[in-house]
Amino acid sequence: MRLRSLEARLAFLLALAALTGALVYVGVTQWPLPAILAWVRHELPLQVATPSRTEAIVICVAILAPLSWWFAHIVMDPVKRLLRALEGAVASYRDGDFSISLALNRHDELGDLVRVHNELGQTLREQRQNLAQRELLLDTVVQNTPVALVLTDSSGRVAYANIAARHLFNEGRSLNGLHFANLIADMPEALRKATEGSEDALFSVEMDGSEETFHLSQRAFRLQGRPHRLQLFRRMTRELSRQEVAAWKRVIRVVSHELNNSLAPISSLAHSGAELARRGDVQRLPGVFATIGERARHLHGFIDGYARFAKLPAPRMVAVEWKPFLDALALHCHFQLVGHAPTQPGLFDPVQIEQVLINLVKNAHESGSAPEGVTLALSIVGHELRIEVGDRGPGMSEAVLAQALLPFYSTKRSGTGLGLALAREISEAHGGRIALANREDGGLRVTLLLPQPTGAG
Secondary structure: OOOOOHHHHHHHHHHHHHHHHHHHHHHHHOOOHHHHHHHHHHHOOOOOOOOOHHHHHHHHHHHHHHHHHHHHHHHHHHHHHHHHHHHHHHHHHHOOOOOOOOOOOOOOHHHHHHHHHHHHHHHHHHHHHHHHHHHHHHHHHHHHOOOEEEEEOOOOEEEEEOHHHHHHHHOOOOOOOOEHHHHOOOOOHHHHHHHHOOOOEEEEEEEOOEEEEEEEEEEEEEEOOEEEEEEEEEEOHHHHHHHHHHHHHHHHHHHHHHHHHHHHHHHHHHHHHHHHHHHOOHHHHHHHHHHHHHHHHHHHHHHHHHHHHHOOOOOOOEEEOHHHHHHHHHOOOOOEEEOOOOOOOEEEOHHHHHHHHHHHHHHHHHOOOOHHHOEEEEEEEOOEEEEEEEOOOOOOOHHHHHHOOOOOOOOOOOOOOOHHHHHHHHHHHOOOEEEEEEOOOOOEEEEEEEEOOOOOO
16 A cells, blocks of 8 residues: 555554544543632632543533534545546546546545546547548548448438539539439430449430439438448540440450451462462362351351341340259250259340350360369359359469459450350349459359349248
8 A cells, every 4th residue: 555645644643543432532631621610619719520431522522523524624525626527527538528638746546547548638639630631631532532422311412512513513512411313304315314323333414515414322321320321423535435446446356357367378278279270179169168168157256256246236134044044054065053053033034144164065165174183163142143154274363363353355366255244244134234353163153143133032
């Protein structure tokens, strides 16, 4: 126990109070009060009786009561002052003011409490300053981003909007507190319909005499216990134009490469056939013509593949039973079914999905995988159909994975591989998506994710 602690001080004051009480009692019953009273009776004509034991106790209580109150005041006064200071400091913290520090020069438990409180205040001040700087940085980034950001509450009123959103929807004026539906009431119909839904959307609108393409990203979340909706409007016109030019360049390179691969041999063989005909060597002409026909058929197949890709119709969604669908698929390609097919039917265009699976399974066989390593897995989780085609080939490099799903990108050296691009086009037409990933134990996994109605899952 420290000598200057509150416990030591209290023990000292209690001992002092006990000693004072004993001295007062002795003074009243033994000396000097009895001696004084005896002198008074002897020297003065007064008859004063010596206090009895009860009277002595009453006198002691009368003397010790104010003395005890004074001792209690000495002990509790600094505690009360500290409690009042702490109450004020806590009230300041509640109001967001962390600049309060307590000045109390003590070396006991109260002093330790004051020191810890001041350290807490300093920590809170530093954290508040860092948080304010981060909020300022975040607000600066959000306000100056070219993406229009609108945050609305449960009633549809704008709780936050950045500069791009103010210029897009209200000619640069503030949007806070305005009803977002009223703001876009006079906007193009495509934009209004996109905001009415809850999914991400890509739409084009006529603005300032030109067509602008926007990508709308929407997220719902709870902020301070209340539902909010975040909408991000990103201008995609310039990016899509750049991607369109890159896609056209890519397809021109692929078509040029394939045309050269077919037309150069045809031209050479035609020259050879003409030379053989001039010499009269007609026995070798059928072989020349057969080779020319084979190259022409290859070129026709290549062009036809791109034509079918460009003329892909909208999917016709029907309920599909899995057993007849898989039996028909097995007639075109060989695969190992992993697990069991779902019991409930799927909802998709069977012709288009069958073509996708034929292409993916053929790609899996062409990867160099063993035939038994080509697998097909089907499952319905929630409201989503998951179709996985796997192989045990070498997989894909990171560079190829990043580009394999781009339009007109070919994963084959001949430039004729449109299976993945066609799979992406068909999956997105169904409202789904496709993903590629290398398997941990070797090979590639292509995953097709298609949305299903509530009853299907």
